[in-house]
Amino acid sequence: MNTLTSIRRPLAGCLETLLTGLPQLQTSPLPWINALRAEAVNRLDALPLPTTRDEDWRFTDISALTNLSFSPALNATYLESADVAHFYIEEATTRLVFVDGIYAPQLSNSASNSGILVSNMQTALTTHAAVIEAHLGRHVTFNDNVFTALNTAVLRDAAVVIVPRHELDATPIHLLFIATQKEVVSTPRCLVIAETGSAVTVLEDYVVLYQPTWHEEAIFIKETHFTNAVTEIVLQDHARVNHIRIQREGSKAFHIANCVVSLGRASNYQSVSVALGAQISRYNLEVLLVEGAECAVDGLTLISANQLADTHTCIDHTQPHGVSRQLHKCIVGGSAHAVFNGKIMVRHGAQRTNSIQSSRNLLLSGKAHVDTKPQLEIFADDVKCAHGATIGQLDSEQVFYLQSRGLSDSVARNLLTYAFGAEILERIPIASLKHQLEQTVLEQTISQP
Amino acid sequence: MIYQDSKVILEVRGLCASVNGVEILKGLDFTVKSGEVHAIMGPNGSGKSTFAKVLAGHTAYEVTAGTALFEGRNLFELAPEARALAGVFLAFQYPIEVPGVVNNQFLRLSYNTIQEQRGKEELDPLEFDDFVREKMKLLEMSPDFLDRNVNEGFSGGEKKRNEILQMALLEPSLGILDETDSGLDIDALRIVSQGVNQLTNKDNAIVLVTHYQRLLNYIVPDFVHVMEAGRIIKTGGKELALELEMRGYDWVAAEHQEAMATV
Numbered sequence: 133m134n135t136l137t138s139i140r141r142p143l144a145g146c147l148e149t150l151l152t153g154l155p156q157l158q159t160s161p162l163p164w165i166n167a168l169r170a171e172a173v174n175r176l177d178a179l180p181l182p183t184t185r186d187e188d189w190r191f192t193d194i195s196a197l198t199n200l201s202f203s204p205a206l207n208a209t210y211l212e213s214a215d216v217a218h219f220y221i222e223e224a225t226t227r228l229v230f231v232d233g234i235y236a237p238q239l240s241n242s243a244s245n246s247g248i249l250v251s252n253m254q255t256a257l258t259t260h261a262a263v264i265e266a267h268l269g270r271h272v273t274f275n276d277n278v279f280t281a282l283n284t285a286v287l288r289d290a291a292v293v294i295v296p297r298h299e300l301d302a303t304p305i306h307l308l309f310i311a312t313q314k315e316v317v318s319t320p321r322c323l324v325i326a327e328t329g330s331a332v333t334v335l336e337d338y339v340v341l342y343q344p345t346w347h348e349e350a351i352f353i354k355e356t357h358f359t360n361a362v363t364e365i366v367l368q369d370h371a372r373v374n375h376i377r378i379q380r381e382g383s384k385a386f387h388i389a390n391c392v393v394s395l396g397r398a399s400n401y402q403s404v405s406v407a408l409g410a411q412i413s414r415y416n417l418e419v420l421l422v423e424g425a426e427c428a429v430d431g432l433t434l435i436s437a438n439q440l441a442d443t444h445t446c447i448d449h450t451q452p453h454g455v456s457r458q459l460h461k462c463i464v465g466g467s468a469h470a471v472f473n474g475k476i477m478v479r480h481g482a483q484r485t486n487s488i489q490s491s492r493n494l495l496l497s498g499k500a501h502v503d504t505k506p507q508l509e510i511f512a513d514d515v516k517c518a519h520g521a522t523i524g525q526l527d528s529e530q531v532f533y534l535q536s537r538g539l540s541d542s543v544a545r546n547l548l549t550y551a552f553g554a555e556i557l558e559r560i561p562i563a564s565l566k567h568q569l570e571q572t573v574l575e576q577t578i579s580q581p
Numbered sequence: 582m583i584y585q586d587s588k589v590i591l592e593v594r595g596l597c598a599s600v601n602g603v604e605i606l607k608g609l610d611f612t613v614k615s616g617e618v619h620a621i622m623g624p625n626g627s628g629k630s631t632f633a634k635v636l637a638g639h640t641a642y643e644v645t646a647g648t649a650l651f652e653g654r655n656l657f658e659l660a661p662e663a664r665a666l667a668g669v670f671l672a673f674q675y676p677i678e679v680p681g682v683v684n685n686q687f688l689r690l691s692y693n694t695i696q697e698q699r700g701k702e703e704l705d706p707l708e709f710d711d712f713v714r715e716k717m718k719l720l721e722m723s724p725d726f727l728d729r730n731v732n733e734g735f736s737g738g739e740k741k742r743n744e745i746l747q748m749a750l751l752e753p754s755l756g757i758l759d760e761t762d763s764g765l766d767i768d769a770l771r772i773v774s775q776g777v778n779q780l781t782n783k784d785n786a787i788v789l790v791t792h793y794q795r796l797l798n799y800i801v802p803d804f805v806h807v808m809e810a811g812r813i814i815k816t817g818g819k820e821l822a823l824e825l826e827m828r829g830y831d832w833v834a835a836e837h838q839e840a841m842a843t844v
Contacts, residue, residue: 528640533677535661536637536670537691537747538698544662547690551681551730558681 158288162257165287168269172284179278191471191503192414192442197386202317202358204286205232209312211341213239216310219339222564224306226250228291231310233318233359235289239308246301248332253290253323260294268323271364272392277416280390283319283362290321295330295371304333304376304562311340311381314355322363326371328396333374333561336363340382340409355382356411361389367399367425374402376560378569381409383437390416395425404559406569407433407441408576414442423451429458432556433472434576436465436496446475447489449482458489461556463549463577467499473507476519480511489519494526494552496577526552549577582783583803584616589650590755590786591636596647597811598635604645605631607811613755616783620797620822621790623808624830629790630674632808633759637671638664652754666698670753672744674760674790679731684743687731688713692750716749720776737764738773745776756780757788762796774799794826807833 160166181198182189209231216239220227228250229239235252242250249256257264268290274281291307309320324334338359359381367373373393381387387410395401407413419427433441447456462470470493478485493502506519526548534544553573560566591613598606605628613619621629635642636649638661649656651667659667679687685706692713693703704712714724720742732740741761748756758777762770777800781787789800797805797819805821806813807830814837815821825833 529677530679532639532661533673533679534687534691536665536673537687537751538662538665538694539691540662541660543690543694547682547687548679551679554681 162261162265164265169285169287172274172281172287175274175281176278176285179276179281181278188444188473191469192412192440194386194412194414197358197412200315200356200358202315205234205313205316205318211236211239211310211312216308216341219308219310219337221304221306221335221562223562224304224335226303227306227308228252229308229310230289230291230318230320232313232316233309233320244301244305247296247299248301248305249292249294250305251292253292253321256292256294260292263294263325264292264323267325267364267366269364271366271394272362272390277390279360279388280362283321283360283390286319287321290323293322293324293332293334295326295332297327298329299327300331302331302333304335304374307334307336309336309338309359309361311338311357311359311385314357317358317360320359320361322361322365324363324365324373324375326365326367326373326399328368329370330368331372334365334376335562335565336375336377338379338381338387338409340380340385356384356386357382358386359388361387363389363391365391365393365401367393367395367401369396370398371396372400372402374561375404376562376565377403377405377415378565379405379407379409379413379415381413383409383411383439385410387413389414391418393417393419393427395419395421395427397422398424398426400425401427401429402559403427403429404556405431405443406556407431407435407443408572410439410441412440415444417443417445419445419447419456421447421449421451421454421456424453426455427457428559429456430556430559431460431472432553433460433462433464433470434553434573435463435468435470436576437468438466439468440471441468442471442473444473446477447487448477448479449485449487450479452481452483452485454482454485454487456485456487456489459556460491461552462493462502462504463496463553463573464493464500464502465496465576467497467501469501470503472502472504474505474519475507475509476517478508478510478512478515478517482512483514485512485515485517487515487517491521492552493521493523494549495523496549546574546577550574553577582616582618582781583614584783587614587616587783588652589613590615590652591656592650594648596632596635596649597645598631598642599645600631600642605642605811606635608647609812611806611813613786613788615754615786616781617804618781618787618800618802619789620802620805621788621808621813622792622805622822622825625792627808628811629808630759633671633674633757633788633790636664636757637661637669665751665753666695668754670748670751670756672741672748672756672758672761674763676732676735676740676744678733678735680733682731683727684729684731685710685713685727688727688747688750691747695751713746713750716746719749719779720746721772722746738766738769741765741769741773742776745773749776749780752780752785754785755788756785757790759790760792761789762791762793770796771799794822797822809834809837
């Protein structure tokens with residue numbers, strides 16, 4: 133059972149609309165992949181689409197998404213390197229490119245100097261089937277998550293990064309997902325495995341290609357598409373992963389992503405996620421820590437007009453001596469709406485956990501809206517945890533300080549707004565990307581009324 | 582230093598100002614001429630810092646009466662940035678931390694804004710880097726401070742040096758130093774004072790707001806003023822500061838009340 137035609141439940145009607153015309157998937161030669169898909173299809177049958185009546189979706193109304201119909205991307209738009217070279221990151225020589233969710237080998241460069249495997253899954257399965265089987269779909273759960281189930285049900289390919297034991301590579305690996313077709317659903321999938329003692333930097337990047345030929349009829353960035361991404365990241369003992377995630381989809385796009393990160397003993401996960409695009413976006417990040425694991429999870433949402441960006445994170449300390457730090461910032465202009473729900477879980481027995489979380493939000497207009505909910509759930513009694521949230525306008529003392537040095541009120545405000553975002557961008561360890569995003573923030577904050 | 586025929590830089594008459602509806606300044610008169618160094622002393626709550634902030638244009642303070650002419654212009658008609666461009670500089674008592682803004686970037690932006698106003702040449706990042714490093718030597722500041730966020734994580738002394746560095750870059754005609762000495766150890770006090778002394782010339786003026794005579798050993802004032810309840814109640818030479826250090830402020834207030842009673 134590996135097609136969606138078996139969906140009969142009434143609520144699945146929305147899903148059918150969402151996936152009109154999904155073809156019969158080719159049966160994989162690997163039975164476990166077929167089994168995984170079938171399991172996901174089964175779950176899809178039972179899972180309703182979330183509505184604002186669900187606590188986890190209280191602020192994020194996706195009826196605009198579920199009322200539309202999308203077709204799966206069947207044929208990849210054939211692109212030349214020249215079409216997309218402006219998306220490339222100069223530091224990242226290793227790159228996997230997916231166009232509307234479909235692997236584009238002509239744009240990719242998977243040759244890595246080190247022993248790291250960077251490849252699409254179809255290729256990677258020929259050499260690394262066992263390790264992929266051990267992890268793919270094993271960390272992310274689709275039992276209660278319709279979007280993860282949907283992604284898994286149609287799983288065909290994925291971006292796979294496997295870093296062998298003790299392999300250290302400072303060169304970032306670019307996983308680039310380009311949307312080119314309207315009214316299409318794409319289901320990107322990433323699997324990153326950092327084996328014991330290894331270190332790697334991975335950039336997960338969602339962009340839209342603004343094709344000049346579309347100028348005449350419709351401006352593509354105003355057209356809708358739906359990205360439903362799933363990422364699994366595994367850090368074995370003492371591994372280090374830098375994970376940068378940039379969501380810069382078109383302004384009418386829908387972007388829903390689920391990422392699960394599983395940290396081994398004394399491993400270290402550093403992540404910066406930036407949400408700039410999409411009409412409605414939702415990012416669920418779940419980080420699981422065992423003994424002595426450490427994570428820093430930072431985020432920046434910069435939205436305007438009528439965008440909605442929702443970030444849900446859960447940092448789950450399951451064993452003692454875990455350390456987590458989180459700073460999430462939203463800059464909200466126009467009549468945009470940002471949501472942050474950050475849960476820190478300290479399980480029974482996770483003694484000596486040290487966790488700090490902060491949600492800071494800047495509203496640039498009277499109609500801008502933020503809902504933030506930092507949550508601590510502590511079941512251990514010897515822990516150090518702190519969390520807090522602020523929502524506000526710019527600090528008037530800072531504005532005055534800059535004015536007293538000759539900067540005009542508007543220059544001072546723009547600089548401070550930029551700085552508010554730059555505090556997160558500074559943590560991106562890829563200089564050219566950091567610079568690029570700083571420019572984006574600068575342009576967007578200056579264009580605000 | 583007092584010069585013959587020096588021009589008036591600042592003339593304040595009958596200044597009243599309030600914050601949150603509470604009147605703090607109650608008819609303050611104050612005149613500064615070019616080349617002079619003035620010290621304003623007085624007990625806590627006498628309005629010294631309020632006066633400094635009112636001159637710089639802090640929006641939390643409302644001017645309810647009085648005038649302030651700065652080089653002939655009505656200061657209170659100017660926005661804070663226009664005052665800075667005109668040549669007023671306030672070294673903050675508590676310099677503000679600005680996370681996310683790199684010091685170097687901030688200093689250059691500020692410097693170039695003022696240069697542009699003065700019709701002088703702006704500096705590109707490389708030129709500015711050389712220029713600012715020279716100025717930093719004056720304050721014995723490590724160039725590392727250029728790459729850090731404005732005042733973020735600076736110690737008290739480092740923040741104050743950064744303020745004086747800004748003054749050195751912007752070359753104001755009126756520098757108001759609001760308790761720049763507070764929180765400085767003896768070495769930092771010496772360095773900051775030397776920096777200020779090197780910046781003074783016959784065309785500019787310095788107003789030092791301070792609690793303690795200590796600073797005035799290093800930056801010698803031409804005039805010492807005592808503030809009390811929102812006014813200047815006594816003005817003297819540098820020896821007045823020593824007297825205040827020994828005798829406190831009560832006698833000045835008493836003397837003032839006596840004088841008022843006989844009027």
